[in-house]
Amino acid sequence: MSDFPHTPPRYSATFTPAINAEIRRAAASGIYDIRGGGTKRHLPHFDDLLFLGASISRYPLEGYREKCATDVWLGTRYAKKPIHLDIPITIAGMSFGALSGPAKEALGRGASEAGTSTTTGDGGMTEEERGHSKTLVYQYLPSRYGMNPDDLRRADAIEVVVGQGAKPGGGGMLLGQKISDRVAMMRNLPKGIDQRSACRHPDWTGPDDLEIKILEIREITDWEKPIYVKVGGARPYYDTALAVKAGADVVVLDGMQGGTAATQDVFIEHVGMPILACIPQAVKALQDLGMHRKVQLIVSGGIRTGADVAKAMAMGADAVAIGTAALVALGDNDPKLESEYQKLNTTADAYDDWHEGKDPAGITTQDPELFKRFDPILGGRRLKNYLKVMTLEAQTIARACGKNHLHNLEPEDLVALNVEAAAMAGVPLAGTTWIPGRNGGF
Amino acid sequence: MHTFDLAARGLRELNQALHALRGVQTNETVWEIVNTRGSHAIAVGVDAPLDITVRGTTGYYCAGMNKQATIRITGSAGPGVAENMMSGTVIVEGDASQYAGATGRGGLLVIKGNASSRCGISMKGIDIVVHGNIGHMSCFMAQSGHMVVLGDAGDALGDSLYEAKLFVRGKVKSLGADCIEKEMRPEHYEALEDLLRRGEATGKARPEEFRRYGSARKLYNFNIDNASAY
Numbered sequence: 001m002s003d004f005p006h007t008p009p010r011y012s013a014t015f016t017p018a019i020n021a022e023i024r025r026a027a028a029s030g031i032y033d034i035r036g037g038g039t040k041r042h043l044p045h046f047d048d049l050l051f052l053g054a055s056i057s058r059y060p061l062e063g064y065r066e067k068c069a070t071d072v073w074l075g076t077r078y079a080k081k082p083i084h085l086d087i088p089i090t091i092a093g094m095s096f097g098a099l100s101g102p103a104k105e106a107l108g109r110g111a112s113e114a115g116t117s118t119t120t121g122d123g124g125m126t127e128e129e130r131g132h133s134k135t136l137v138y139q140y141l142p143s144r145y146g147m148n149p150d151d152l153r154r155a156d157a158i159e160v161v162v163g164q165g166a167k168p169g170g171g172g173m174l175l176g177q178k179i180s181d182r183v184a185m186m187r188n189l190p191k192g193i194d195q196r197s198a199c200r201h202p203d204w205t206g207p208d209d210l211e212i213k214i215l216e217i218r219e220i221t222d223w224e225k226p227i228y229v230k231v232g233g234a235r236p237y238y239d240t241a242l243a244v245k246a247g248a249d250v251v252v253l254d255g256m257q258g259g260t261a262a263t264q265d266v267f268i269e270h271v272g273m274p275i276l277a278c279i280p281q282a283v284k285a286l287q288d289l290g291m292h293r294k295v296q297l298i299v300s301g302g303i304r305t306g307a308d309v310a311k312a313m314a315m316g317a318d319a320v321a322i323g324t325a326a327l328v329a330l331g332d333n334d335p336k337l338e339s340e341y342q343k344l345n346t347t348a349d350a351y352d353d354w355h356e357g358k359d360p361a362g363i364t365t366q367d368p369e370l371f372k373r374f375d376p377i378l379g380g381r382r383l384k385n386y387l388k389v390m391t392l393e394a395q396t397i398a399r400a401c402g403k404n405h406l407h408n409l410e411p412e413d414l415v416a417l418n419v420e421a422a423a424m425a426g427v428p429l430a431g432t433t434w435i436p437g438r439n440g441g442f
Numbered sequence: 443m444h445t446f447d448l449a450a451r452g453l454r455e456l457n458q459a460l461h462a463l464r465g466v467q468t469n470e471t472v473w474e475i476v477n478t479r480g481s482h483a484i485a486v487g488v489d490a491p492l493d494i495t496v497r498g499t500t501g502y503y504c505a506g507m508n509k510q511a512t513i514r515i516t517g518s519a520g521p522g523v524a525e526n527m528m529s530g531t532v533i534v535e536g537d538a539s540q541y542a543g544a545t546g547r548g549g550l551l552v553i554k555g556n557a558s559s560r561c562g563i564s565m566k567g568i569d570i571v572v573h574g575n576i577g578h579m580s581c582f583m584a585q586s587g588h589m590v591v592l593g594d595a596g597d598a599l600g601d602s603l604y605e606a607k608l609f610v611r612g613k614v615k616s617l618g619a620d621c622i623e624k625e626m627r628p629e630h631y632e633a634l635e636d637l638l639r640r641g642e643a644t645g646k647a648r649p650e651e652f653r654r655y656g657s658a659r660k661l662y663n664f665n666i667d668n669a670s671a672y
Binding site for chain 2: 187188190192204
């Protein structure tokens with residue numbers, strides 16, 4: 001009997017070790033898992049698209065010699081002072097509170113040197129970021145922490161946040177560990193308590209109210225500032241159309257790969273759509289309204305490389321935003337700190353307990369001892385380098401496709417590697433003329 | 443007095459004229475706005491010690507983000523009156539719709555009539571005195587400041603309350619999660635007396651007629667045993 005081979009142990013594809021570990025964790029603690037970042041599941045993404053490049057029918061542009069412009073105007077619909085950026089890669093909203101003051105400073109330094117904008121977050125505007133950001137977008141959030149008319153007026157644009165990709169329908173969350181005296185003061189709350197920001201705005205609901213809210217903000221700022229409306233990737237066709245109807249200058253669309261400082265893992269992994277599926281719907285809404293390129297579209301959620309930038313723009317976006325990638329550029333999750341990640345029972349490139357405020361890289365923390373480790377000047381330089389590289393990569397692809405501006409990239413430059421991506425992105429499956437669902441609507 | 447005919451000259455011209463007085467030394471401080479016809483965003487973002495009377499009824503967000511000014515609305519106010527007020531005083535002679543004084547960070551909002559639902563939602567330091575009743579979900583997630591209600595409060599008063607202090611003279615239909623009645627101490631009577639005086643309610647009510655409500659602080663840090671409160 002013992003001579004026969006045993007059936008080797010076989011893990012269930014349903015009850016995997018990771019799933020079982022989560023069941024045990026839940027049973028032991030009685031609390032759902034909270035973490036930072038965006039979805040970690042495999043999703044159809046920009047990696048599933050390819051550019052065709054030039055051929056006999058399309059001639060390419062010479063690298064380094066023939067111009068391929070990268071600039072973008074934002075807010076040209078109504079704002080007296082629209083924004084002009086050198087590159088179409090912006091820094092997404094991340095709060096002071098979630099991030100340290102020096103990290104916000106570094107984002108401002110790097111973005112300004114690269115010729116782009118940064119964005120505040122759910123914690124008000126700090127001097128670090130205003131002082132170091134040439135172009136700063138001020139978020140108008142349900143919590144209204146720190147909201148005041150002076151900061152509205154010294155912002156370069158205002159972003160009314162309806163939702164974010166990591167948690168469409170959820171509010172902010174900053175746990176007590178990160179509520180230092182300064183964070184507490186900016187938010188008018190006691191130190192050390194959990195802050196669960198509201199998920200809806202306190203003084204408007206629905207698109208008709210939003211129109212009046214935008215009118216009020218425009219009146220307060222004398223119609224100078226571009227007004228963005230940010231939505232999570234839930235119903236992008238209707239959300240985009242309603243934002244346009246409400247008077248937005250810019251629509252910001254965040255897919256489920258977009259990060260958050262902290263929320264329930266179940267929310268991050270199971271609510272919202274991947275950015276690939278969102279972009280065509282938003283672009284279609286703009287086209288149906290005759291507003292494509294008149295109301296600009298900024299997309300975010302899983303943008304990592306110049307190829308991602310180029311693909312998003314070929315699908316019809318005017319610009320992109322990065323959050324997680326910017327933090328990695330600053331030094332987040334660096335394997336150099338592996339021994340410290342091990343002490344936190346995690347590993348580099350997987351660390352996501354940002355809500356605990358123990359970030360060894362000194363970025364997602366309010367602990368002065370930890371954030372002293374982070375050099376905002378060096379961090380800013382690294383971010384600038386990264387933004388420049390992404391821009392060069394996007395230009396390389398655009399020139400190969402024969403485009404003298406990133407905005408001239410178009411869906412016809414793209415094919416998809418699999419049926420799912422072809423259907424979501426609305427581009428043909430490679431080697432075919434087949435766009436699944438194209439004749440059947442979305 | 444400077445009389446501004448809103449119907450004739452329009453909203454943009456009104457707010458621009460009021461904003462032009464920010465940081466300016468002027469004796470052009472007394473304003474009257476007529477023919478309001480329920481317009482939205484009247485006198486928003488004012489930042490000067492002006493005395494503004496809005497004759498009639500207003501739409502959404504009248505006096506939004508006010509700083510320094512005293513703004514008196516002779517009629518009723520639409521949703522979000524004095525939202526996010528920073529300082530100064532806003533007085534509504536009639537009733538106020540939803541979200542009156544939402545997220546207000548300072549100053550005083552007086553409503554002589556009733557206020558609808560979500561009055562004082564997410565208030566962050568503003569003082570609100572309502573001579574009549576307030577609607578449901580008022581003071582939801584209220585962070586700081588004072589709410590004084592001479593009449594009754596609707597359902598779920600002070601749900602998920604932080605450190606705002608609530609005083610109600612009449613009945614409270616129900617308290618929201620984590621909101622409890624608290625003892626009235628001498629400092630509360632003193633604060634109330636001052637609020638009633640500033641809220642043009644002296645003689646209408648006495649401090650000892652009020653009950654105080656505040657946060658039980660059980661939801662300040664997450665505990666699974668309190669999850670049923672949400």
